[in-house]
Structures are given as C-alpha cells and as structure tokens.
Amino acid sequence: MIISMTLELKDIPGQLVLALEPISEFQGNIMGVVHQHEEKTPRGTIPVQVMFEIEQSRLAELTERLEKSGVRVARVGEERLRSSVYVILIGHIVHSDMGDTIDKIDSTGFAEVVELSLSMPGIDKPSSAYLVINAVSDRELDKALDILRDVANRKELLLIETIRLNSGGT
Amino acid sequence: MKTVRISLIGFGAVGQGVASTVLSKRDFLKKQGIDLRFVGITDSKGSEVDENGIDLEAAISRKKDTGSVATGDMTALEIIRNVKHEIMVDVTPTNIDDGEPGLGNMLSAFGAGRHVVTSNKGPLALRFSELNEAAEDNGLFFRYEATVAGAVPIFNLVHEALAGNTVTGIEGILNGTCNYILTRMTEERMPYKLALKEAQELGFAETDPTYDVGGIDAALKLVIIANSIFGTGATYHDVDVTGITKITPEALELASNNNSVIKLVCEAVNGTLKVAPRLVPKRHPLAVGGTLNVASIQTDLAGRITISGKGAGSIETASSILSDIIYIARHV
Incomplete structure (x- = not known):
C-alpha cells in the first residue's frame, strides 16, 4: 500500500535522516519527501510529508518506532491509486519478458499493473494482452504510459492506448 | 438565372457521380436560380468540349458504352486554360508521390482565374499552403470538402x-x-x-x-x-x-x-x-x-x-462536390 505520512520534526540538524531511516528499515519504498522548512507548527516543529510504499502489516510497527525516536506522526493516510487506464499490447509479449514489462511500471512506486489478461493463440503467433494500470494521479499515469511506450517500442510490441476521454463533451 | 460554367477533369466513378447528381438535381438547382453548365469533361483517353454545355446524359452513356467520354483530344490543361468557365472540378485519382495530374490542374486553374473544387487528396496533402495561397492571391475559391470523409461535411461544419x-x-x-x-x-x-x-x-x-x-x-x-x-x-x-x-x-x-x-x-x-x-x-x-x-x-x-x-462511394462523394459547387455558385 502507498502511505502518505505527515511527520513533525524538531528544528535541529539530523532530524530528517532520523525520520526516513526507519521507513527504509521496514522495507518501505520512499516515493517523495516534501520538507516545509519555513512553515513551523505552533509547537515549533517542522512538518514533513513523506509518501512511501510499505506492506500494510508493518505500518503500525513503523509508526511506533518513529514516535519512540522523537518524531511526531501527525497524520497517516493511505494514498489510493486514483487514476486508471487500460491498454492492449500485441506481439511476442511473453518471449520479450512480460515480467520485466510489468516490473518497469510497478517499480515506479507511483503506478502498478493491477490486471492482466493474456491470449496466446499459438507458439509462433503474436500474443495479445489487456492491461489495467493504476496510478496515484493522472500525471503519474502519463509517466507510467511514457515508460510503457518506451518498453513497447524497444520490444517491438504494438501498444494500443485508449482515446482521450477527458477532453470533454462525450 | 445565374449560369456557372464548369470543367470536369476526370470522369471515373466520382466524375460520373458528379454528372449524374447534377442531372438528378436539375429542378432543385433551377429553383435555386443556378444553371450549372459543363463546358469540358476529360478522362484518360481524351475529352469532350462544348461551350454551350455538354449533354451530361449522353456523356455518361458514351462513357459506359465506349469506355471513354472523349469526342476530341483537347487536354485537361488546354481546357482549363483556354475554355471559358468559372469552376474547375478536379476528380482525378490521388497520387501521393508528386500530386499529379491534380496539382498541375489546380495551379493552372488558379492561374487562369477558375475556382477549384476537388476530391483529390494528393495535391492538398503535399502542397496545401501553396494551393491555398494561389487561390487567395487570385481571389478565388478553393473548396475540397470531398477530400476527407466523403459525404461528411467536416470543413463546411468547422469553417461555416x-x-x-x-x-x-x-x-x-x-x-x-x-x-x-x-x-x-x-x-x-x-x-x-x-x-x-x-x-x-x-x-x-x-x-x-x-x-x-x-x-x-x-x-x-x-x-x-x-x-x-x-x-x-x-x-x-x-x-x-x-x-x-x-x-x-x-x-x-x-x-x-x-x-x-x-x-x-x-x-x-x-x-x-x-x-x-x-x-x-x-x-x-x-x-x-x-x-x-x-x-x-x-x-x-x-x-x-x-x-x-x-466516407466513400461515388454519389456520397458527389454530394460534397455538389455542395462546394453550389457554395461557389451562390457567392460569385
């Protein structure tokens, strides 16, 4: 799951590392950090927003560890993959390492392949795959599609994208 | 009654479609106060020229019987340049290598002071700006509704x-x-x-x-x-x-x-x-x-x-061509 966490750090050196280290320790994949140095809280602490991916079972333990080390966890929220798109790939999908193709999207941290249907009519015939990709927002979805376009191009797969649906009026 | 003289360059499926559509709409055109007079028709084998107006019915049946509309050998360019008329309709086949013969026909027509109506994509896809400028420089209409999506009036819709x-x-x-x-x-x-x-x-x-x-x-x-x-x-x-x-x-x-x-x-x-x-x-x-x-x-x-x-078919394409011809006839 992708978590968005607001932390409050003391205004002394070394606090950011103190906050981020445990996330890595718990195998969290940090996707973004916003450090608002000039916006102090009434308590004199500095708010930091961190977005990371982590296994759900480890979240409570992580929060506890952060609090123990003096980092105040002000807010924890699950960042849902709100944008979604589906595409079709045609070509030698399996033989061009399908796992790698999916990995290229999943490893971004902001997008993932959440559905895959594959049709393989014969060994020498091109396969067809239907993929649903989810991402944190439309911007990240565009980035994920860019990655997929690049991968499809390199692996000589035909990528069929959906027409623009958000240009209104339909 | 306003008489508008036309040369029809190309007499394949689309050219014949234009001729038969004009024939079938004769009464309608009369009510609109428009007399469309075809003064020259060409195909790959030759041409028919009549400054008083070609009998379209006879031209279509001659094409069906003999494979050509030709009664003489005046070329398309000679007709465009030398036979007096207002609109040149180019329905020659699309050529995407150099746009010919359509491109030469259109540029000659603008040079000779003829408005142009066409269904031929080649010249427009290759040299649109040049053609458009030639039309504008000479104060002539350049209408090409039939080049894209046959009967569907995309350009009329957007521009008008x-x-x-x-x-x-x-x-x-x-x-x-x-x-x-x-x-x-x-x-x-x-x-x-x-x-x-x-x-x-x-x-x-x-x-x-x-x-x-x-x-x-x-x-x-x-x-x-x-x-x-x-x-x-x-x-x-x-x-x-x-x-x-x-x-x-x-x-x-x-x-x-x-x-x-x-x-x-x-x-x-x-x-x-x-x-x-x-x-x-x-x-x-x-x-x-x-x-x-x-x-x-x-x-x-x-x-x-x-x-x-x-998006295709001779009568459907002729629909767009006729619409362009009527537009010009109303505006000249």
Whole structure:
C-alpha cells in the first residue's frame, strides 16, 4: 500500500535522516519527501510529508518506532491509486519478458499493473494482452504510459492506448 | 438565372457521380436560380468540349458504352486554360508521390482565374499552403470538402457552421476500409487476412491495400484537416502513423470483453498528428461500425461536436462536390 505520512520534526540538524531511516528499515519504498522548512507548527516543529510504499502489516510497527525516536506522526493516510487506464499490447509479449514489462511500471512506486489478461493463440503467433494500470494521479499515469511506450517500442510490441476521454463533451 | 460554367477533369466513378447528381438535381438547382453548365469533361483517353454545355446524359452513356467520354483530344490543361468557365472540378485519382495530374490542374486553374473544387487528396496533402495561397492571391475559391470523409461535411461544419469557434482538437475515423476490416474482425472473430480478403472482394479495399491498412490514406486526410483547420503547414511526414496490420482477433476480443472496440483513430491534438489503432469505449460516439467515417471536433464555444456518415462511394462523394459547387455558385 502507498502511505502518505505527515511527520513533525524538531528544528535541529539530523532530524530528517532520523525520520526516513526507519521507513527504509521496514522495507518501505520512499516515493517523495516534501520538507516545509519555513512553515513551523505552533509547537515549533517542522512538518514533513513523506509518501512511501510499505506492506500494510508493518505500518503500525513503523509508526511506533518513529514516535519512540522523537518524531511526531501527525497524520497517516493511505494514498489510493486514483487514476486508471487500460491498454492492449500485441506481439511476442511473453518471449520479450512480460515480467520485466510489468516490473518497469510497478517499480515506479507511483503506478502498478493491477490486471492482466493474456491470449496466446499459438507458439509462433503474436500474443495479445489487456492491461489495467493504476496510478496515484493522472500525471503519474502519463509517466507510467511514457515508460510503457518506451518498453513497447524497444520490444517491438504494438501498444494500443485508449482515446482521450477527458477532453470533454462525450 | 445565374449560369456557372464548369470543367470536369476526370470522369471515373466520382466524375460520373458528379454528372449524374447534377442531372438528378436539375429542378432543385433551377429553383435555386443556378444553371450549372459543363463546358469540358476529360478522362484518360481524351475529352469532350462544348461551350454551350455538354449533354451530361449522353456523356455518361458514351462513357459506359465506349469506355471513354472523349469526342476530341483537347487536354485537361488546354481546357482549363483556354475554355471559358468559372469552376474547375478536379476528380482525378490521388497520387501521393508528386500530386499529379491534380496539382498541375489546380495551379493552372488558379492561374487562369477558375475556382477549384476537388476530391483529390494528393495535391492538398503535399502542397496545401501553396494551393491555398494561389487561390487567395487570385481571389478565388478553393473548396475540397470531398477530400476527407466523403459525404461528411467536416470543413463546411468547422469553417461555416462553427465560425467563431476555436478548434482545440479533432479525432476521427477517416478510412472506411480499415473500419470495415476491424468491424468484421470484431463481429466474426476473423483473422486480419480474411477480413482484408472479404473487403477486397466487396470492392472496399484495393488489390494493394497498403495505402489503406498502413494508415497512409488516413494520415493524408489528417494532414489536410491540420492545414485547413489549424493552418499548421503540416505534411505527411509530420504524422506518426501506425496501421492495422498487426491487430489480432484476440486483441479485439480482449477489448470487447472490456466494453471497448479497436479503431484506427486519427488525432490532431496539441499540435501533434497521429494515426494509430486505439481503444474506444463501445458507447463512445467515435465507435462507428462498418465503412462509416466519423469526426469529433472539440471547440471552445460549442464544446464537442461529432458527425458521422459515409466516407466513400461515388454519389456520397458527389454530394460534397455538389455542395462546394453550389457554395461557389451562390457567392460569385
């Protein structure tokens, strides 16, 4: 799951590392950090927003560890993959390492392949795959599609994208 | 009664369609106060010239009987330059290598002070700006509704009916052959090759289908749209083109299971021109079947306007040509 966490750090050196280290320790994949140095809280602490991916079972333990080390966890929220798109790939999908193709999207941290249907009519015939990709927002979805376009191009797969649906009026 | 003299350059399926349409609309045109007089008709074998007006019925039956309209050997360029008339209608075949003979016909017509109406894509896809300038420099009309999407009035819609709007993007299906093939592959789960063969047997696809299935024809039409509507000066080389030859029945089935179809979509959005197979939701206005064409125009004032209709056929194409002729007749 992708978590968005607001932390409050003391205004002394070394606090950011103190906050981020445990996330890595718990195998969290940090996707973004916003450090608002000039916006102090009434308590004199500095708010930091961190977005990371982590296994759900480890979240409570992580929060506890952060609090123990003096980092105040002000807010924890699950960042849902709100944008979604589906595409079709045609070509030698399996033989061009399908796992790698999916990995290229999943490893971004902001997008993932959440559905895959594959049709393989014969060994020498091109396969067809239907993929649903989810991402944190439309911007990240565009980035994920860019990655997929690049991968499809390199692996000589035909990528069929959906027409623009958000240009209104339909 | 206003007499408008016309030369008809090219007398194949479309040329004959124009002649028979004008014949069938004679009473209507009379009521409009327009007398269309054909003073020259040419085909590849020769020509007929009559400054008092050619008998169209006789011309059509002579073409059917002898294979040619010719009663003399005056060339197209000689007629365009030397026989007095107001509108030159070029319906010669599209040539995407150098645009000839259409390009020479059109430039000569503008040089001789004739308005031009055409269904010939080649010259427009290659040299749109030059042709448009030649028309403007000479204060002449240049009308080409029939070059894109047959009977569907895209240019009239944008330039006349939607005048004042800024068009921000256009998406469309502009090749009936591809649309037919993809529709049949979807409906009958046919492999691509079989659907292509069927299209060829029905006369929807040429013996060498590359021009259609490779997306070239659609790209040429998109170039004409980009030039006419966005004034971009684009050429065929500016279009990112992917055809339909790699589409599998399985891909169409996967799309269908998810309430979508695959269509060869032309897109002119944000300055980029693209022709590629795309997923279209089944209930989207672009999801038209068979040989139909469709264009969806995004505008700032009117919002999105979508029109669809027949993209080919001699009478359907003649509909657009006649509309252009009447437009000029009303304005001269």
